[in-house]
Amino acid sequence: MKKKKNIKYIFVVGGIMSGIGKGISASSIATILTHYGYRVNNMKIDPYLNVDAGNMNPTEHGEVFVLSSGLETDQDMGNYERFLNRDLSHHDYITSGMVYQTVIERERSLKYNGKCVEAIPHVVDEIRRRIEDSALRLDNDVQVVEIGGTLGDYQNLLFLETARQMHLDMPESVTFVLVSYLPFPKSIGEVKTRPTQNAVRMLNSYGINPSVVIARSEGLIDQKRREKIARACNVPKGNIIPAPDVKSIYDVPINFDKAKIASVLIKELSLQKRKTTGVLKRWKQISRNIQNNKKNPVRIAIVGKYFETGSYMLSDSYVSVIEAVRFSCACSNTRPEISWLSAKKFENRTAAKHLEDLQNYDGVIIPGGFGSRGVPGKLAVIRHAREYGIPVLGICYGMQLMVVEYMRNVCGKRSANSLEIDPKTRHDVITIMEDQHEKLADGQYGGSMRLGAYTAHIVKETLLHSLYGVDKVDERHRHRYEVNDAYVDEFEENGLHVSARSRGGLVEAVELSEETHPFFVGTQYHPEFTARPFFPNPVFTGFIRAALNKRVV
Numbered sequence: 228m229k230k231k232k233n234i235k236y237i238f239v240v241g242g243i244m245s246g247i248g249k250g251i252s253a254s255s256i257a258t259i260l261t262h263y264g265y266r267v268n269n270m271k272i273d274p275y276l277n278v279d280a281g282n283m284n285p286t287e288h289g290e291v292f293v294l295s296s297g298l299e300t301d302q303d304m305g306n307y308e309r310f311l312n313r314d315l316s317h318h319d320y321i322t323s324g325m326v327y328q329t330v331i332e333r334e335r336s337l338k339y340n341g342k343c344v345e346a347i348p349h350v351v352d353e354i355r356r357r358i359e360d361s362a363l364r365l366d367n368d369v370q371v372v373e374i375g376g377t378l379g380d381y382q383n384l385l386f387l388e389t390a391r392q393m394h395l396d397m398p399e400s401v402t403f404v405l406v407s408y409l410p411f412p413k414s415i416g417e418v419k420t421r422p423t424q425n426a427v428r429m430l431n432s433y434g435i436n437p438s439v440v441i442a443r444s445e446g447l448i449d450q451k452r453r454e455k456i457a458r459a460c461n462v463p464k465g466n467i468i469p470a471p472d473v474k475s476i477y478d479v480p481i482n483f484d485k486a487k488i489a490s491v492l493i494k495e496l497s498l499q500k501r502k503t504t505g506v507l508k509r510w511k512q513i514s515r516n517i518q519n520n521k522k523n524p525v526r527i528a529i530v531g532k533y534f535e536t537g538s539y540m541l542s543d544s545y546v547s548v549i550e551a552v553r554f555s556c557a558c559s560n561t562r563p564e565i566s567w568l569s570a571k572k573f574e575n576r577t578a579a580k581h582l583e584d585l586q587n588y589d590g591v592i593i594p595g596g597f598g599s600r601g602v603p604g605k606l607a608v609i610r611h612a613r614e615y616g617i618p619v620l621g622i623c624y625g626m627q628l629m630v631v632e633y634m635r636n637v638c639g640k641r642s643a644n645s646l647e648i649d650p651k652t653r654h655d656v657i658t659i660m661e662d663q664h665e666k667l668a669d670g671q672y673g674g675s676m677r678l679g680a681y682t683a684h685i686v687k688e689t690l691l692h693s694l695y696g697v698d699k700v701d702e703r704h705r706h707r708y709e710v711n712d713a714y715v716d717e718f719e720e721n722g723l724h725v726s727a728r729s730r731g732g733l734v735e736a737v738e739l740s741e742e743t744h745p746f747f748v749g750t751q752y753h754p755e756f757t758a759r760p761f762f763p764n765p766v767f768t769g770f771i772r773a774a775l776n777k778r779v780v
């Protein structure tokens with residue numbers, strides 16, 4: 228591979244606490260620089276020792292986002308794809324586990340010629356190789372690299388050291404952006420800058436000086452606070468970028484551009500100015516569409532089991548689903564009012580009341596998941612939505628449960644189940660995929676599912692075909708179980724139709740006809756992973772339009 232000599236690198240790091248928006252900041256920076264004519268790529272570094280995100284609990288880490296290549300990644304990769312409006316590669320994601328695995332495999336193969344293998348230089352060299360390899364593959368001008376975790380975490384020290392060494396070797400080609408939080412204790416009555424000052428000093432202690440500080444805060448910080456941060460942190464005042472809370476993450480690139488972050492970074496990296504591409508003009512329209520239509524809401528319930536974390540309800544486990552709903556609402560001239568409902572609510576003594584409350588929603592989504600927890604509640608919701616004509620979209624496990632519910636309550640197979648839930652069921656309408664038996668027997672759980680993009684061949688004269696308007700689509704998957712073909716004829720004879728299959732015959736989608744139900748569609752694949760602000764996924768758009776047609780007044 229021919230090496231390009233002048234690629235620029237922007238490292239985005241976080242201070243004070245997690246969850247302050249490093250991923251959105253990195254995505255926004257890439258979007259803005261794309262607007263100003265540069266070829267930009269995003270990359271995520273996660274410091275955990277997991278080789279990928281596939282085995283991680285979504286209530287602790289958030290959604291597992293699957294790339295087209297099949298790599299299971301952090302949810303920030305989904306933000307990158309949505310903001311850049313293109314697919315990313317498995318070369319654009321690094322974990323400590325990946326790095327150490329490669330280094331150890333090389334050592335076992337004598338690739339280090341018998342040397343003592345150490346964190347510095349060998350681990351750092353492997354990190355750098357991966358960063359530069361990602362940048363070179365698309366001949367990018369700028370590589371925006373988000374280093375996960377928070378300053379002070381032991382886990383990300385080697386990644387910071389790698390970035391420091393790259394800056395040492397290429398001082399005009401590497402710069403650093405610190406995303407930090409400015410708290411506003413209401414009892415004190417003013418925004419406090421000292422935590423950010425301390426974060427900058429910690430970064431300084433690693434040999435790194437940030438060129439830009441993105442000041443996250445509840446409201447817009449004033450000039451006095453910007454001057455205070457600038458003076459204390461040795462950062463020009465114009466390089467302190469205000470980042471107040473916003474109603475939509477799609478406002479962030481617009482706000483950053485108003486603060487002239489592009490001019491700052493272009494100067495810091497000695498980039499030649501280019502003609503703008505108009506990306507931000509389209510972005511402003513998307514932002515307006517997402518936030519408009521306040522008088523035209525559609526009420527959507529997402530019934531999942533990964534919302535609860537301790538005493539709190541979080542939506543991070545289903546980020547892509549939520550964004551896909553927003554994109555389809557924006558193009559349908561409506562605004563979503565999304566409620567996150569725990570499946571367990573439909574299993575207790577008050578389940579009947581909660582099922583009645585579903586009448587207050589215009590549509591229901593049953594997202595993906597694993598295991599038996601929450602399944603009775605999801606089955607109850609699916610049955611209620613089917614019987615009362617509430618538009619329902621089932622995704623992956625959600626689709627499988629739609630088949631189970633239909634076999635039980637329409638086809639009369641009361642013991643119908645998934646082998647994932649009941650390995651001894653008499654009617655395994657959802658069965659384990661053939662290639663998964665040996666993998667599970669050998670304990671191969673990581674990266675062993677059916678993962679990534681596969682082609683679904685859509686049956687003509689189905690609702691799904693009318694939504695896509697094409698005979699085949701490539702969509703992303705993440706599953707071990709499939710619909711058992713031995714039961715397909717029976718549920719089709721009773722009205723539930725297969726509307727798409729893979730080349731190998733696997734059932735990719737099922738549906739009820741529009742004459743039977745306004746929208747009862749399940750997909751084995753995850754349509755949310757390919758939904759983009761400018762290009763909503765047709766399955767979600769069809770669901771939203773059906774919900775609007777059945778809207779509760």
